[in-house]
Amino acid sequence: MRQAVARNLRRIRGDRSLTQEELAFRAEVNRSYISDLEQGKYSASVEMLGKLAKALNVAPSEFFEPPPKRTRRQSKP
Template sequence: MKLRDRVALNIQDLRRARGLSQEELALRAGVNRGYMGKLENAKYAASLDMLEKIAAALSVDPSALVAPRR
């Protein structure tokens, strides 16, 4: 699995586990909902700065976004 795909799935899983919509997560991370959707669908690759913002919005360590899938 490509890292971009892993990050996308980890963001989706963590967001859903917290009961957040894409729009709500995007708002918390300070990005456009469309951009968040493209990250979650692995259409875009997130920068390290963006991964930090998303991790903060999800209240997780950034390493959780790149962790291997279980």
């Protein structure tokens, strides 16, 4: 689960063109903590997932979504 949250946090943040610093400011946490979450070093608490979801304007459940299926165009050569 930790890796799913890490992957989805990184993806959602990137989709919104936010830096880790910008997300950290919005969620009122330290930038290095965002980095650690995205690397899967820590598990986020339910409270933290709520803060991050609010800062990213998504439902907290989006952090647990399976990775999107890749098409041939999306796959690396």
